[in-house]
Amino acid sequence: MKLSPDPPRLASRLLRHVLVPLALTWVAGTAVSAGIAYWFTQRAFDRSLLDDAALLASNVQQHGDLLELGLTTREVNRVLFDQVETTYFSVRQKDGTHIAGVRELAMRPVEPPVTYRFADLELHGQQLRAVTLHRDEPVPFDVVVAETTLGRSVVLQRLAVFSLLPQLLLLGMLGWWLHRAIRSDLRPLAQLQEALGRRSANDLAAIHVEATTHDVATLAAALNALFARLERSVRAQREFAGNVAHELRTPLAGIRALADYGLQQTDPHSWREQLERIAASQARASRLVDQLLDLALALEAEAGLKLEAVQLDALVRDAVLRFLPRADASGVDLGAVGIDAPCTVQADATLVDGILTNLLDNALRYGSAGADDASAVTVAIEHRDGDVVLSVQDNGPGLPDDVQAQLVHRGRQGQLGQLLGQGAGLGLALVSQYATLMGAQMTLGSGPAGRGWLCEIRFRDPPAAA
Template sequence: MKSGLQRRLLLLLLFPLGTFALVSIYFDYQTAGNVALQKDQQLLRLIPLLADSVVAPGVAPEKAPVMLLAPAIDDFLKGRPGFAGFRLADAEGDFLAGEAWIPELLPATHEPEFHSIEYNGVTYRIAAQRTKTRAGELIVQLADGSDPRQQWVRSVLFKVLLPNLILVVAAGFAVNWAVTRALKPLIELKDAVERRSPRDLSAIDPLATPAEVQPLVTALNRLFDLVNDQAEGQRRFVADAAHQLRTPLAGLQAQVEAWAQAAKVAQASGSDGAVTLSADKIIKLRNATRRTSQLANQLLALSRADASATASQPTQRVDLKDLCESILPLHLDAATRKGIDLGLEARPAQVSGYEWLLRELLGNLVDNAVKYTPPGGTVTIRCGPVASPEATAGGGTHEGVGAGQGRWGVFLEVEDDGPGIAPHERGMALQRFYRVQGTVGEGNGLGLAIANEIARVHHSQLELSDTAIGPAGPFGLRVRLSL
């Protein structure tokens, strides 16, 4: 904004000022030239009067002729004391009378000539003419130091350029201040839009903006509404599709589970190879059905976890210890089947948030940990208060902590001793449908993405780190949510 519209306004306003300054200089020079031309014409009229002022030739041994200055010549000399003078010389240019500092000029004809000289810091305009007088042919010279054009050329820096430059600079500061003040509402609007989250498409108040940009704000609000409607339609479609898939998939999964169980019994009773082949196909079909059912449930959870979908819902006080204790039994059977030690280290902690979303987040993290931890491994669920640098610096009561925990935050954490995630893949692991390279087991790449989406709803983010370092390097994964 500042380098674009503001600079353009400054240039558009300062350019006319600079043009006016140049025009002013030009007219000053033209005015001085007109006055100088009038001065030349005045000298041209006075030259014959100066020649007529010679009434007789000089008497020996004096060379100076006898003179009686005409009234006009006398007024001219007295009206410019120190800035006017005359010089009389014979036909060869030898000085006869007047001012000795006026240089010797020898006109070749009887036509008047004009010259400019500088003496004692003053520029003089000199008119010289060879003419006949009562003392014979003389060279008559008349000097005028009040020529405005000659003085203008000398004093142009201090009397014309410098004042105009100061005027332009002062006008530039004034215009810059005025433009900055005038554009302040636009800059504040730009900053407000830049500070918005990419998911915040709420309308901008048109009455809080200048009248000139209110049509633009109205158009932006209309665009926000269209994008919101489109996103809401997509969310509804995903949620509806996932929801409609859950019932038939659940029935299909129940049927396949029954077939798989029957196939296992037949296989255990020593049936022929055809039955064994059929049992293998049914088990593969069961696994595919489980993955499809899990994908439908995760898509539904992802749609429900969208930040826009929860914006209008009120938050509530969530007891994290109770939440962890309720999640643990849901995954004990899966952990027991793999011989995984599933433990809980929970301390009392409360936070303001969405209980059903935090339950979904914790469930996804525990499910991932149990799924990818090798048999005989360990998975630990933790929660509790933790020192919060921001809360400590603020010195106030942290919103998400119970009474008596004003300088503390809270955390949820799931830790395992599985293969872990390489540091360069942790950012991508939070993206949808991304599976870490070398991952063994079933999965759709949505578990961490759903958990991260829920973390964003609670104005936080997941922190991934190693659990420990062994002989082969770091291993295990610790996923923490700080609130």
């Protein structure tokens, strides 16, 4: 099996991504600068050649029909003296007659209106830079001055050396500084990696990193947010498992006891009675499992829940029609108020249906017990202070305020529910959780004149009614 090579370190990649383009740009800039410097250097040396040619031309004199250079050899050497270069000159008439200087040094004559021209040539195996200067007085003649290019090369080399070395030094210092700066900025990432490497699978606490940049701070915040979501999910799973183990223990033990008791009997009537009790206990256990699953799903949906506009009046109407046969069988007057006009809220239809289901189930279970008058349960929608309030109310015995405050916690039942042996205290916990997920507010209280029980769900800032 061929192992893939390890990927490069982030610090090395960042340093390479910075220095390589910078070095290429520096090389291109240096080449351009060297070219410009060479061009100006050539211009300066050429101007010096032209000045020497002009000085020699100014000393050409006419004697009769002939021209002669009015400078002695010593004077010419003084004019053309150079410590580095070897200089040659030649003076010729227009017809090619040699007047002074090196006879072999000749260039193509300059054609008017041009008065001088530069060119490169070779003499005695030497590469020379030459200029031809044309004069028309006293008679037309040309002066050629040429010199070797050693000085030019030396100047160019020195220019390159003295410009390249400081830039190379600066580039090295920049690379060293960037290396230190990148390592310093990436140190929080190394700390984050080390902290994650030491962490156990069960440790979902927030990570504390000394972030020096916004990116590292954002990454740490994202990881901590992920840990928080995982912690909530794990906690929900643990609570779900604990709730299942705790809440199902009693109904399962009751079913086992009823079955054992029925097996000990010989009367078929006793068998039927026990089977009916077992069926009722199984129904309660099944409902309990459904509530536990709903509660676990509600906790899981907290992170990805998206609210949208739902028709609250339609949901209330469907829930009332669904519970109406059960209310009629129990002799409870089930009604709805405020559903004759469309009402839209920002919510989740499934969660709203879960709220209505649990509230109506509780009201039909406990609301009719102990009522002096005919039992009644009312579902109402009303607009209050710019909000939409959904309420479920019965005319039963009601509950004290301190007991109502405890009902929103899981496993807490009212005294009546404990006496009836129904439910597991999860209904109102589900309602409270659903309301919190949708940003709504749940309030428990009593009905008019302190009678009965009332639960209100207030939806904040609802959209305009359709």
